[in-house]
Amino acid sequence: MTTHAEAAHGHHYTTTGLDHRKIAIWAFIGSECMLFASLISTYLVYKGRSLVGPLPHTAGTNAAGQPTVPILDIPVTSASTFVLLMSSLAMVLALAAVQNKDKPVPADAGAWTKALASSKLWLWMTCILGATFLGFQAYEFTSFVHEGLTIKTNLFGSTFFTLTGFHGAHVTAGVIWLGTLLAIDYKRGLGPKDAINVDIAALYWHFVDVIWIAIFTLIYLIPD
Amino acid sequence: MAWLTTTDHKKIGTLYLHTSLFFFVLGGLEAVLMRWQLMQPNMTVVSAEQFNQLFTMHGTTMVFLAIMPLSAAFFNYLIPLQLGARDVAFPRLNAFSYWVYLFGGLFITLPIFVWLAPDGGWFAYAPLSGRTSSPGINMDFWVLGIQILGVSSLAAAFNFATTIINMRAPGMNLMRMPMFTWMSFVTQFLIILAFPVITIALVFLQFDRFFGTNFYQISAGADPLLWQHLFWIFGHPEVYILILPAFGLVSEVLPTNSKKPLFGYPVMAYSGILIGFLGFGVWAHHMFAAGMGRVADTVFGLTTMLIAIPTGVKIFNWIFTMWGGSLRFTTAMKFAIALIAMFTIGGISGITHSSPPSDLQQTDTYYIVAHFHYVLFGGAIMGIFAGIYHYFPKMYGRYMSEGMGSWHFWLTFIGLNLTFFPMHFSGMLGMPRRIYTYDAGQGWELFNMISTIGAFLLAPATLIFIFNFFRSKKGGAPAPANAWDAPTLEWSIPSPPPEYNFAQIPVVHSRYPLWDLTHPERTQDIPHTEEGWKTAERHTGEHHAGQAAMGDIADMHIETERRTARELGIPMPSPTIKPMWTALGMVIMFCGLLFLPRGMKVPAFTLMFGGAGLMIASLYAWLTTPLEEAH
Numbered sequence: 001m002t003t004h005a006e007a008a009h010g011h012h013y014t015t016t017g018l019d020h021r022k023i024a025i026w027a028f029i030g031s032e033c034m035l036f037a038s039l040i041s042t043y044l045v046y047k048g049r050s051l052v053g054p055l056p057h058t059a060g061t062n063a064a065g066q067p068t069v070p071i072l073d074i075p076v077t078s079a080s081t082f083v084l085l086m087s088s089l090a091m092v093l094a095l096a097a098v099q100n101k102d103k104p105v106p107a108d109a110g111a112w113t114k115a116l117a118s119s120k121l122w123l124w125m126t127c128i129l130g131a132t133f134l135g136f137q138a139y140e141f142t143s144f145v146h147e148g149l150t151i152k153t154n155l156f157g158s159t160f161f162t163l164t165g166f167h168g169a170h171v172t173a174g175v176i177w178l179g180t181l182l183a184i185d186y187k188r189g190l191g192p193k194d195a196i197n198v199d200i201a202a203l204y205w206h207f208v209d210v211i212w213i214a215i216f217t218l219i220y221l222i223p224d
Numbered sequence: 225m226a227w228l229t230t231t232d233h234k235k236i237g238t239l240y241l242h243t244s245l246f247f248f249v250l251g252g253l254e255a256v257l258m259r260w261q262l263m264q265p266n267m268t269v270v271s272a273e274q275f276n277q278l279f280t281m282h283g284t285t286m287v288f289l290a291i292m293p294l295s296a297a298f299f300n301y302l303i304p305l306q307l308g309a310r311d312v313a314f315p316r317l318n319a320f321s322y323w324v325y326l327f328g329g330l331f332i333t334l335p336i337f338v339w340l341a342p343d344g345g346w347f348a349y350a351p352l353s354g355r356t357s358s359p360g361i362n363m364d365f366w367v368l369g370i371q372i373l374g375v376s377s378l379a380a381a382f383n384f385a386t387t388i389i390n391m392r393a394p395g396m397n398l399m400r401m402p403m404f405t406w407m408s409f410v411t412q413f414l415i416i417l418a419f420p421v422i423t424i425a426l427v428f429l430q431f432d433r434f435f436g437t438n439f440y441q442i443s444a445g446a447d448p449l450l451w452q453h454l455f456w457i458f459g460h461p462e463v464y465i466l467i468l469p470a471f472g473l474v475s476e477v478l479p480t481n482s483k484k485p486l487f488g489y490p491v492m493a494y495s496g497i498l499i500g501f502l503g504f505g506v507w508a509h510h511m512f513a514a515g516m517g518r519v520a521d522t523v524f525g526l527t528t529m530l531i532a533i534p535t536g537v538k539i540f541n542w543i544f545t546m547w548g549g550s551l552r553f554t555t556a557m558k559f560a561i562a563l564i565a566m567f568t569i570g571g572i573s574g575i576t577h578s579s580p581p582s583d584l585q586q587t588d589t590y591y592i593v594a595h596f597h598y599v600l601f602g603g604a605i606m607g608i609f610a611g612i613y614h615y616f617p618k619m620y621g622r623y624m625s626e627g628m629g630s631w632h633f634w635l636t637f638i639g640l641n642l643t644f645f646p647m648h649f650s651g652m653l654g655m656p657r658r659i660y661t662y663d664a665g666q667g668w669e670l671f672n673m674i675s676t677i678g679a680f681l682l683a684p685a686t687l688i689f690i691f692n693f694f695r696s697k698k699g700g701a702p703a704p705a706n707a708w709d710a711p712t713l714e715w716s717i718p719s720p721p722p723e724y725n726f727a728q729i730p731v732v733h734s735r736y737p738l739w740d741l742t743h744p745e746r747t748q749d750i751p752h753t754e755e756g757w758k759t760a761e762r763h764t765g766e767h768h769a770g771q772a773a774m775g776d777i778a779d780m781h782i783e784t785e786r787r788t789a790r791e792l793g794i795p796m797p798s799p800t801i802k803p804m805w806t807a808l809g810m811v812i813m814f815c816g817l818l819f820l821p822r823g824m825k826v827p828a829f830t831l832m833f834g835g836a837g838l839m840i841a842s843l844y845a846w847l848t849t850p851l852e853e854a855h
Contacts, residue, residue: 013394013729013777014390015392015396016389016390020313020314020386020391023313023385023386023389023390024313024314024382024383024385027381027382027385027416030416030417031378031381031382031416031417031419032420034416034417035420035421035424038420038424038425038454038457042424042428042439042454045447045450046445046447050444051444151431151435151436152435152436152437152438154444154445155439155445157437158439162427162428162431162437166427180844
């Protein structure tokens with residue numbers, strides 16, 4: 001027998017029947033779209049307007065008059081893009097595992113079925129893949145600096161580092177968020193009643209992935 | 225202490241109201257100083273540098289620290305009450321928004337007291353606002369301060385949008401929401417979509433100023449119009465963010481005091497949406513003088529003319545609301561009618577500069593200053609005053625003095641027209657805005673003298689208002705629950721409302737639920753259905769745990785009893801100080817950045833890491849504590 005207060009506590013009346021957090025995260029994602037739209041359009045407006053090299057897809061001359069090579073490494077970034085996309089798959093499996101936590105796994109189930117039911121495994125997977133993407137980005141940034149491209153060098157450097165840096169900061173925030181969920185999972189176990197918390201983290205994570213697809217296409221794949 | 229830890233939307237609304245009135249008075253004093261300096265040719269009340277700071281801070285203060293948060297005070301106080309809800313969707317996020325606003329407001333305002341305030345104009349055009357042209361700390365305060373205030377606005381907008389989507393009383397579909405909540409709803413979407421753009425523009429400027437990037441460096445090939453485009457893509461929706469809540473307020477005041485339903489309610493809602501939508505497609509009309517080319521000028525001229533249509537629809541609907549009504553001229557009603565008249569003047573002068581050739585004569589002159597003061601003072605501020613007089617009895621259970629209200633109204637009305645009407649002429653005679661003084665013999669003396677006299681009338685008018693406001697809190701005539709015989713849910717509960725707002729959530733059958741009870745003859749022609757109960761049953765069936773929760777929802781009624789939340793078994797959010805610490809940590813972090821370009825690495829990094837640490841620790845403590853204490 002639940003008391004009045006408990007009943008009201010667990011089941012707030014909402015107009016749409018959805019949790020507040022779900023609506024808020026969509027509003028937040030809408031806002032984030034405008035944030036990245038501003039960054040990406042500035043990149044595109046400034047494309048090809050740098051006065052000195054290094055340049056993304058073509059050879060150039062740096063401020064000291066020395067020749068520079070096309071700086072973007074498309075094969076490496078394709079690999080990191082693949083890693084980030086796979087993290088979205090892991091995220092989907094993590095959410096499914098949390099939502100289905102109360103459904104018992106048969107004792108004679110195969111290893112794959114048992115693995116699918118482990119929210120910890122897939123949260124770990126998502127975090128590791130996210131962190132790997134960040135590792136790729138750190139490698140890319142350092143190698144660019146070694147080749148003479150910093151955020152101050154030219155318009156390409158300013159817009160490129162700011163745009164991809166903003167995206168990287170979003171991935172970092174996502175890894176910390178998922179890491180926190182993982183810590184809660186170890187502490188007391190995530191169950192179907194926590195699914196909303198994993199759900200909104202997942203929506204954020206997929207959004208960050210989708211934005212990367214736009215960045216990868218517009219900045220890496222389309223030549224000058 | 226209770227005020228530092230509150231998560232009650234009504235208390236936070238009250239905090240917003242008092243803080244923004246303080247900033248309104250401060251911004252007003254800056255304006256009075258400027259008008260004093262311009263009273264006659266070649267006066268020396270303030271220096272040229274001080275004048276730059278005054279006009280920059282007057283604009284910044286009025287836009288970001290007075291009108292927006294005055295609207296936020298009403299969002300906070302009224303939206304849950306008008307929806308029949310017990311609080312906003314995220315009460316602690318709401319407290320966080322307020323504290324960020326307060327600390328951010330102080331961050332950007334305090335430098336004026338030592339004449340170190342921002343001095344690049346409220347739209348801070350880059351490259352002028354870059355490190356080369358503005359080397360001092362002044363513009364650092366602006367760049368970082370606006371960034372801080374943006375966090376507050378965005379957090380609040382997510383909160384209110386969620387509240388309006390998800391916390392409407394059973395039966396209140398979108399076409400039954402009170403018009404203030406409707407206009408607030410549109411405003412939240414404008415904030416959600418426009419603020420990220422200024423955030424990025426500011427990030428670029430911040431990186432240019434602090435880390436030497438090239439976004440606005442013309443010598444590195446940057447586009448001198450980049451900032452202008454980004455700023456006005458935010459800036460034009462921003463003017464609708466300022467005016468739409470005031471439109472909403474007068475849409476409550478006019479039907480109540482005309483004793484008639486709002487004329488053309490659906491069209492009022494649609495025109496609000498259309499204004500918001502078109503508001504994103506007119507930004508470059510601020511840049512006709514920048515030489516964008518014929519096609520861009522034509523397109524933006526046309527979209528600007530288009531936006532006059534939904535605005536005109538609103539004006540006529542207000543007039544038709546009053547037409548044939550039995551009008552009651554309360555102070556709120558006077559301010560609301562003044563909004564219609566004054567905003568129309570501002571709207572018409574606005575149309576005159578939607579045409580690029582005509583705008584070239586007017587841009588950057590006092591004609592523009594006249595135009596936007598008619599829409600922002602004559603529009604937004606008049607609407608907000610109407611809202612304050614109208615809702616004061618709900619907030620404090622007492623009426624404001626109508627006698628002093630009348631003095632306040634007439635002095636403001638006369639002062640506003642004396643100040644701003646002559647500016648049309650001084651502007652057409654070629655007086656540029658933002659000049660700190662002028663020579664005699666250009667035909668500007670008379671108009672400037674009249675403008676200054678008008679400003680000197682506005683100061684005592686505001687003083688009367690402030691006195692009336694604080695005296696009426698304690699000494700005003702007691703007000704009943706429905707102080708003005710109004711039709712919407714907020715008037716069905718005691719004044720001031722109990723902490724839980726509604727003991728039982730009412731089921732709504734029409735857009736004027738209270739008039740259905742008290743004046744059914746007034747609501748005969750508006751749509752009614754029994755759908756309300758069905759939604760209530762459906763949702764309680766799906767989401768509530770049985771009979772106990774159904775008792776929480778009742779048919780439309782007027783509540784008079786005042787009991788505590790505990791007696792009624794209504795869970796209330798626990799008070800918490802964590803949102804305030806989170807906000808403080810964030811602002812300390814930004815303070816650290818101020819030291820960075822001045823070679824003071826130790827204080828810079830101490831404050832940045834200390835602030836970030838405080839912010840993250842408080843945020844984690846906040847998010848891991850449940851909202852309500854276990855009963």
